[in-house]
Amino acid sequence: MRHSLAGRAESPMQARLLARLRDDGPLSKAQLADRLQVSRTTVAAEVGRLVELGLAQEAGPAASRGGRRSTMVDLAEGIRFVGISIGATGMSVGVTDGRLTVLATRHLSCDIRQGPEVVLGAALEGVRSVLAEVGVERPMGAGIGVPGPVDFDRGISVTPPIMPGWDGYPVRDAVSRELGCPALLDNDVNVLAIGEQHAGVARSVRDFLFVKIGTGIGCGIVIDGQLYRGVDGCAGDIGHIRVDDFGPTCACGNTGCLEAFSGGAAVARDATAAARAGRSTFLAERLAENGVLTAADVGLALQRGDTEAVQLIRESGRRVGEVLATLVSFFNPGMIVIGGGVTGLGHALLAEIRGVTYGRSLPLATGSLPIVLSELGAEGGVIGAARLISGSVYAPLAGRAN
């Protein structure tokens, strides 16, 4: 098996072939011709070229459909992508095959505030470890997600409120250089959204929102199967929507942001205040034990029926639901997927978000709107980041990265 492949698709037709094989699995040449509505001659020629490029391989005769048997085609066995999904307090790194099945993965703690050298250093160490585990020297490409705004075309972080030291840092090129392969950088929420589209609950939906509630809050927007990034690349930045004229100060410096009410950091802050004020014995004990409370502690309290924890989650979910109701009226999406670290708080949060969103939106827009939890968890970021770069390797079209 070759572990280092230099090829990239050369034409839109080759890109369409590869995307089919990635998303639908192995297909016969006859099936490829049907699905792409081109002649078998064209398919045969393009597949031949993709085999030469090390991107596809023939995989024996197809089952007979009557007449001459067609040949099965699959993505080359040796294709490997790296996915790096960095959050504010944790990251996931992994290696996938050409169809974006995760072959090996690591979940690591991190503190995004330590700056790009430290955090990317840890990420690359994790990547080298998973590459070694699956015996790959050089991947075909790497996708990266970071928890803040990104200049997609330049591959750099831009004025990230919670990421001191990252502004303007050439994340994409640094990773590309270290791993010796093409790389692409996007916002972590966008990466999670396309992961969900590829392998999660949004597989069958063309227009959906992926809402990440982690330390911060953000939203990935998929329109007609494509990620929508906005004219400045900052679409979906819903964490800094002002939901109240008064309210706690946000990491961005403003007051009343959604994130400052409902993000994981905000829930931890309110839990700490509740513990100190003697409103929750359980949270006070955890605080005394660990010196600090996190959103995960609120999840534990919730499991024990702690009423203060219930109150905190309902308040958090209510604010998120109010914003989502507005977005539903505006955008009329086909699905809303809730993901991110705070989903450990699970169904209590979802119930509150659903109640408020359905209650406040017009019936026409919510009649057939599912609001569901992501099923992928941390692996979603790895799959999404791998899909991001697979789009670039498979598709030679500028600007069509997924």
Place this chain on the structure above:
Amino acid sequence: MRHSLAGRAESPMQARLLARLRDDGPLSKAQLADRLQVSRTTVAAEVGRLVELGLAQEAGPAASRGGRRSTMVDLAEGIRFVGISIGATGMSVGVTDGRLTVLATRHLSCDIRQGPEVVLGAALEGVRSVLAEVGVERPMGAGIGVPGPVDFDRGISVTPPIMPGWDGYPVRDAVSRELGCPALLDNDVNVLAIGEQHAGVARSVRDFLFVKIGTGIGCGIVIDGQLYRGVDGCAGDIGHIRVDDFGPTCACGNTGCLEAFSGGAAVARDATAAARAGRSTFLAERLAENGVLTAADVGLALQRGDTEAVQLIRESGRRVGEVLATLVSFFNPGMIVIGGGVTGLGHALLAEIRGVTYGRSLPLATGSLPIVLSELGAEGGVIGAARLISGSVYAPLAGRAN
């Protein structure tokens, strides 16, 4: 000149040729070949077919570029489209040529609550009058906008809150039958948005929002040059976003909707209350004279420096601005265009909307975001409706209506 033309484009290539001629004006065959990146032979063949279909015409030799002179091509001179743009209290109807230049137009009062027979009857009477004015017997197609949700594929109105009697009414087919030509129905705000895209301030923008503040409030969403309608066709229904848990009852039956605070009807209601409470001498006089106040009266009061009118407009603009700030953070558009009847209140309203929207959004999303008034006025609806149907006549692709 032929006034009745039965042709429609037969292929995507013909549709691309026609759209070029519509949007860019007459072009030589050489220019068409360049802009569409196809051979001159292909252009010559397709143009020949379009001439046979009565959709295009040759228009003499082009200016020399050295070598053999190319032939100019234009849309057929006899192409005529009808545009019907119906609001809650007024409508515009008109006839355009193939490039959507308005040849004749009428602006009529109406009351949408009188139901589809009465309102469409008046619209068709107006259409027949403008058709007679320009000597056209049968137009090539008609576009219609109505002030409420629409099932685009079926061409009917759907549960319109302010339109009793319209639910399920086959508006598209009724107009098509009466005028003897293909027709398309859309929401009035979508029609205004594509009018703005064709001939207004949004000509150079691919992603923008058109916000109509008339009797009601709605938003047209253009993404990558295409209208986005949402999965149920009700995207952009921002008038019923709840901006306050308490507030006046809306026409839709809920409380606290944006429209119930900031729409033209709401402004008129608040002006009436102010007049009755003795807070504005001017408004009280207008109320005594006419028995009723409209948003236009508030505009007049504003011109006289009436402080109560200033207050009403600021309050209206503030609520709109709060919602737009949320949408800017979410959608990161390239432009926001404000249009509709209430723009008669003009720059005072715009100033307030701008102040709140810029003040509350993240700098990254507003750094280069123009928020501007529509320059087209009522004619924008006629142009947009004509463009809607021109897309269908020119483009044989299902679902690509603009």
